[in-house]
Amino acid sequence: MPHFDLVIIGSGSGNSIRDERFADWNVAVVEKGIEGSYGGTCLNVGCIPTKMFVHTADVTSTPSSGTKLGVDLELRDARWRDIRDRIFGRIDAISEGGRRYRAEGEPTVTLVEGQGRFTGVKEFTVDGADGRQVLTADRFVVAAGGRPVIPDIPGIESVGAHTSDTVMRLESLPPRMIILGTGFVATEFAHVFSGLGVDVTLIGRSGRVLRAQDEDVSARFTELAEQRWDVRLDRKELDVERVDGVTRLHLDGPDGPEVVEAEELLVAIGRRPNTDLIDSAAGGLDTAADGKITVDATQRTSVDGVWALGDVSSAFELKHVANHEMRVVQHNLLHPDEPIESDHRFVPHAVFSSPQIASVGLTEQQAREHGVRYVTKIQDYGDIAYGWAMEDTTGFAKLLADPATGKILGAHIIGAQAPTLLQPLVQAMEFDIDARRMARGQYWIHPAMPELVENALLGLPLD
Ligand SMILES: Cc1cc2nc3c(=O)[nH]c(=O)nc-3n(C[C@H](O)[C@H](O)[C@H](O)COP(=O)(O)OP(=O)(O)OC[C@H]3O[C@@H](n4cnc5c(N)ncnc54)[C@H](O)[C@@H]3O)c2cc1C
Ligand SMILES: NC(=O)c1ccc[n+]([C@@H]2O[C@H](COP(=O)([O-])OP(=O)(O)OC[C@H]3O[C@@H](n4cnc5c(N)ncnc54)[C@H](O)[C@@H]3O)[C@@H](O)[C@H]2O)c1
Numbered sequence: 001m002p003h004f005d006l007v008i009i010g011s012g013s014g015n016s017i018r019d020e021r022f023a024d025w026n027v028a029v030v031e032k033g034i035e036g037s038y039g040g041t042c043l044n045v046g047c048i049p050t051k052m053f054v055h056t057a058d059v060t061s062t063p064s065s066g067t068k069l070g071v072d073l074e075l076r077d078a079r080w081r082d083i084r085d086r087i088f089g090r091i092d093a094i095s096e097g098g099r100r101y102r103a104e105g106e107p108t109v110t111l112v113e114g115q116g117r118f119t120g121v122k123e124f125t126v127d128g129a130d131g132r133q134v135l136t137a138d139r140f141v142v143a144a145g146g147r148p149v150i151p152d153i154p155g156i157e158s159v160g161a162h163t164s165d166t167v168m169r170l171e172s173l174p175p176r177m178i179i180l181g182t183g184f185v186a187t188e189f190a191h192v193f194s195g196l197g198v199d200v201t202l203i204g205r206s207g208r209v210l211r212a213q214d215e216d217v218s219a220r221f222t223e224l225a226e227q228r229w230d231v232r233l234d235r236k237e238l239d240v241e242r243v244d245g246v247t248r249l250h251l252d253g254p255d256g257p258e259v260v261e262a263e264e265l266l267v268a269i270g271r272r273p274n275t276d277l278i279d280s281a282a283g284g285l286d287t288a289a290d291g292k293i294t295v296d297a298t299q300r301t302s303v304d305g306v307w308a309l310g311d312v313s314s315a316f317e318l319k320h321v322a323n324h325e326m327r328v329v330q331h332n333l334l335h336p337d338e339p340i341e342s343d344h345r346f347v348p349h350a351v352f353s354s355p356q357i358a359s360v361g362l363t364e365q366q367a368r369e370h371g372v373r374y375v376t377k378i379q380d381y382g383d384i385a386y387g388w389a390m391e392d393t394t395g396f397a398k399l400l401a402d403p404a405t406g407k408i409l410g411a412h413i414i415g416a417q418a419p420t421l422l423q424p425l426v427q428a429m430e431f432d433i434d435a436r437r438m439a440r441g442q443y444w445i446h447p448a449m450p451e452l453v454e455n456a457l458l459g460l461p462l463d
Contacts, residue, residue: 004028004137006333007124009116009278012040013310013322014143015098017330018109026108030126031099032115032277035165038099041311043091043321045165050188052087053168054277054352055193057195061354068391078196080173082425118283123302141329142285142293142308143302146271146317151180154239159247161240161265164189173198174263178249180237181268182209185355187221188268195354201260202228203251208233210351214363214412216378216398221357221414224394228231228354232260240265267455273312297341299329307332316347346429350419355395358422361410361429367400374410379456381415385447390416397421397456399435402416403463406434417449424453435460 004026008014011031016026037044056070056078063073085212103111112135114128124135148163149157162170163187179186184206194200202209202225209222209231225231238250238257251258273292280287286294286302291315295301301308307329310322325342330337348360367374381387381395395415401408411425428438439457444450 001028001131001135002026004110004135005142006139007137008141008143009124010040010145010310010312011038011098011102012042012141012143012145013319013326014141015039015102016323016326017141017143017333018106021330021334023106023108024111028112028137029102030112030114030116030124030135031102032128033113035169037092037095037150038102039095042322043098044095045168047319049087049091049168050192051165051352052090053083053192053198054188056083057192058354060195060197062428065390068350078173080170080196084169098279115277117277117279118281118285119279120282121270121284122305124278124283137306137353139333140283140303140306141174141333142278142283142306142312143310143322143326144312146273146311148267149187149270149272150267151237151250153237155241156267159240159242159265161220161247161267163267167264167266170264170391175199175449176262177200177264177266178203178247178260178262179266179268181248181270182206182211182231183235183268183270184210186266187225187351189268190225191353194229199230199262201232201262203237203249203260204231204234205235206233208237210357213351213359214398214410215365217357217359217397219392220396221353221355222364224355230260232258254399259418259431271311271317275312278312285289298332298339299325299340299342300332316349318347318349321347340403345427348419348426350422352419353414357412357414358418359410359412360422360426362400363412364398364400364409367409372409373403374400375461376400377456377461379452379458379459381449381452384449384451384455386449386451389447393415399425399456399460401460401462403461406436406460406462407432408435408438411463413452415452421449421453424450435462 008026017289028117034044063075076119078181100218116124116126119125126133176199178201180203190200208218209225210218235253240249246261249260275291284303293308294312295308299307309329311317328342350358378396378398381392389442397413400410435457444454
């Protein structure tokens with residue numbers, strides 16, 4: 001193998017680093033494949049397919065939301081194989097096209113397929129179909145992502161448990177599914193599979209679903225989740241077994257030991273960085289207590305000339321953050337004497353379950369813990385005109401602001417179109433527009449859903 005100008009490990013956000021500005025750089029991209037696919041988590045097993053399934057599940061809820069409006073509809077069938085094959089028919093083609101372009105598209109780019117690991121500082125050894133290849137380079141970008149955590153429950157390796165990597169490709173829908181975890185992945189898949197007719201049991205260790213969200217949002221989501229799914233909280237897993245095609249999970253809970261049963265088990269208890277797979281220690285890369293590669297604000301690691309980005313190093317496991325950090329690394333590779341820093345001040349996220357949740361900035365519990373002075377306003381969808389149209393009784397927007405300046409400190413929305421409604425609040429925070437100016441310095445289309453945000457802003461009890 002020649003010595004490269006740049007080696008990129010990982011084809012998720014790392015795949016976008018090399019653009020026309022790097023035309024005369026000799027670049028290698030290393031990718032092992034996720035379930036055999038090129039292009040990383042978001043494209044193949046993350047954001048994109050999940051949201052295609054979520055939208056489909058949203059459509060299945062039309063009959064139930066129609067009833068209260070006086071419209072009687074009937075859901076006749078959800079054709080799983082057609083749903084699955086439509087989604088992956090699109091995604092697999094994009095993934096394969098991306099792989100082919102990387103392999104053949106540019107003469108100065110080499111695609112190295114196989115799993116690699118550092119075998120020295122700026123030396124990466126890949127074992128793949130072409131045998132063992134040792135890559136050296138002036139610069140490395142580590143964009144190796146993460147993977148689902150498998151819990152240490154006795155019997156787990158013998159029950160055929162699924163993770164988000166595999167569950168979207170099931171051959172058929174099971175009648176019942178146990179979902180272990182109550183975070184992003186668990187609640188999005190609970191919505192998807194229950195929307196398609198599967199009986200879902202959700203298992204959590206704490207007393208709340210989505211407990212990292214603002215406390216009012218998490219409390220409302222938990223209340224609604226309990227109406228829709230069999231939610232078992234404050235549980236501890238004891239062991240798990242597979243008997244006659246049924247997975248039996250033994251739990252200990254507030255009422256003592258119990259067993260839950262289902263044809264499929266989905267494990268969704270968080271992700272771990274792939275630092276062990278790449279042997280970051282052999283590459284001289286420092287890692288933090290959570291196993292992630294340590295980077296400074298310019299995405300530099302502890303080794304000069306080695307950058308890291310995305311899930312392998314970031315506190316945020318979100319695609320828009322991985323992409324932002326990728327653009328910072330791009331700039332810093334091209335302009336090492338004028339480095340820029342990643343901006344992690346106002347990172348929003350959304351949970352695409354039902355109802356949807358979107359959030360940016362401080363939660364109320366964080367504001368309290370940090371001793372920040374704040375006021376809040378909770379604005380119900382039910383008290384705006386579009387909420388009347390939808391007959392919404394559960395959604396709300398919650399804002400936290402500095403009482404003296406009106407500066408928006410946090411925004412949390414639970415309900416229809418929450419991510420879309422949140423975006424202007426992200427913009428206000430990023431560009432330092434205070435609550436008063438945001439509310440009264442512009443027109444708000446009447447009677448559209450963003451009036452939820454307008455009324456929340458106007459209702460803040462500022463000094
Ligand atoms: C089910 C699910 C849904 C999600 N939904 C959303 C969402 O709606 N919105 C959002 O913002 N985020 C979402 N995320 C998170 C998002 O997918 C990730 O934050 C993002 O994809 C991380 O990108 P990355 O480039 O850091 O890593 P990845 O995309 O994971 O890329 C890392 C690549 O490195 C490769 N690799 C790793 N180790 C090696 C090795 N040793 N040798 C060779 N190659 C290697 C991997 O195969 C992989 O292709 C979701 C995640 C999941 C799991
Ligand atoms: N819409 C989105 O942006 C989106 C969607 C999916 C995933 N993601 C990203 O992927 C990351 C991983 O998602 P996730 O849902 O796997 O993790 P998560 O951190 O959101 O939730 C995992 C949950 O599982 C719980 N848990 C841990 N061990 C457990 C055990 N043994 N039994 C029961 N519960 C246990 C944790 O306490 C936590 O509440 C997220 O943090 C998010 O950044 C984002």
